[in-house]
Amino acid sequence: MFKALVLNQQDNNTVVSIEQLDESTLPAGDVIVAVDYSSLNYKDGLAITGKGKIIRDFPMVPGIDYAGQVISSSDDRYQPGDSVILTGWGVGENHWGGMAEKASVPANYLVSMPAGLDSRKAMIIGTAGLTAMLCVMALQDAGITPEKGEILVTGASGGVGSVAITLLDQLGYQVVAASGRPENSDWLKAIGADRVIDRAELLEPARPLEKQLWAGAIDSVGSKVLAKLLAQVDYQGAVAACGLAGGFDLPTTVMPFILRSVKLLGVDSVMCPIEKRTQAWNRIVELLPESFYSDAAKEVSLDAVPELAEAITNGQVTGRTLIKL
The missing domain is CATH 3.90.180.10 (Medium-chain alcohol dehydrogenases, catalytic domain)
Structure with a gap:
């Protein structure tokens, strides 16, 4: 039993x-x-x-x-x-x-x-951490290096967001956390965020193009937040999108893609091939303090x-x- x-x-x-x-x-x-x-x-x-x-x-x-x-x-x-x-x-x-x-x-x-992990540590990482690592790898593959500028992480207080912040920080990126819970600001900075912004800043409807603010972003929210990010990402920047906590719609235009060469990178961990999965787990072990x-x-x-x-x-x-x- x-x-x-x-x-x-x-x-x-x-x-x-x-x-x-x-x-x-x-x-x-x-x-x-x-x-x-x-x-x-x-x-x-x-x-x-x-x-x-x-x-x-x-x-x-x-x-x-x-x-x-x-x-x-x-x-x-x-x-x-x-x-x-x-x-x-x-x-x-x-x-x-x-x-x-x-x-x-x-x-x-x-x-x-992987060597260096046990069951407890593996599940502290879990699906959320694996997804976060795949997002970081997607940004790296798109040529988004630490020298390019700040990386915004939405859903920062959640599982994907919190692991992504730590991974990016360990790789030398400047990380900005977007959170709707100001009481978590000190904790977000402790795990690697350089600064924290209010999620409300991302909820206003996006114009087709806005001021360029981010070299890249990791988004687990979707909907209006993802549309806002796409309008704010730098020329030849990239957004790794892995979630829909805010909705599965995407009220955007083609403008960021055709005028700024912005890349929207879809990230899935459910059907991810074993080879890439294993690579991601090994990198997580190397990076997480x-x-x-x-x-x-x-x-x-x-x-x-x-x-x-x-x-x-x-x-x-x-x-x-x-x-x-």
């Missing part, structure tokens, strides 16, 4: 329960993992609260990422006792996820634990998740939330 957070649907409403399940109920997979830690992401919050159409088949165990030890494996790449990480691939959406003491997945979904793991996360039990899921969808969660299984 193992403990799991289970989502069901009743009268078109999502119902959350914490249950003891038999191992025979696990979905088919090559590898069974004893989950040490999962984490709470914005997408998990949408799934658990039912605010987003994340899950279509019930019952479902949410949790889009986890880390733990292999219990059994029918794939030669993994042996009992191996430490592994799972992020993406639709896990926690259409395949049972990490908010359970055990999980079963195809071997191709897993990444071996040891202090990050104590400064940027709080640890909770599975019982606390339903309440926190509501909070994260309302923008009330700071940094990373670690779930100890």
Whole structure:
């Protein structure tokens, strides 16, 4: 038997329960993992609260990422006792996820634990940190170097934003954090932001082109905020876009692209190929300071998740939330 957070649907409403399940109920997979830690992401919050159409088949165990030890494996790449990480691939959406003491997945979904990490650190990073690293890599590939100027990070108090700030700072960039929570300003500066601006500055409707302010940006908000960034990015600048917390629309024009050669870089971590995924994990290990793991996360039990899921969808969660299984 193992403990799991289970989502069901009743009268078109999502119902959350914490249950003891038999191992025979696990979905088919090559590898069974004893989950040490999962984490709470914005997408998990949408799934658990039912605010987003994340899950279509019930019952479902949410949790889009986890880390733990292999219990059994029918794939030669993994042996009992191996430490592994799972992020993406639709896990926690259409395949049972990490908010359970055990999980079963195809071997191709897993990444071996990089040297220098353990399960707890891996989930402090989690999907959010992996996405942040992929965004940083996208900016670097687009030629955005520290000498070009400031990098703006939106959703700065969230998981992607907070990790992105630290990664950029470690690489020598000048980082500006955009946050709607002024009480987090000191914390944002402590993890690497050079200065903090009010998110409200980015919510006014964008003109086709505005004053050039940023060499580049990492955006997890979308909608009006992303449109504003595109109008403010320097000539030949770039924006790495990875989220839609503010909406999936984009009220912009072609002007930034054809008059300033601005690049809009879409970043996805769900279906990211294993080779690039592994490269990103290794770079994260190299870049994140040891202090990050104590400064940027709080640890909770599975019982606390339903309440926190509501909070994260309302923008009330700071940094990373670690779930100890």
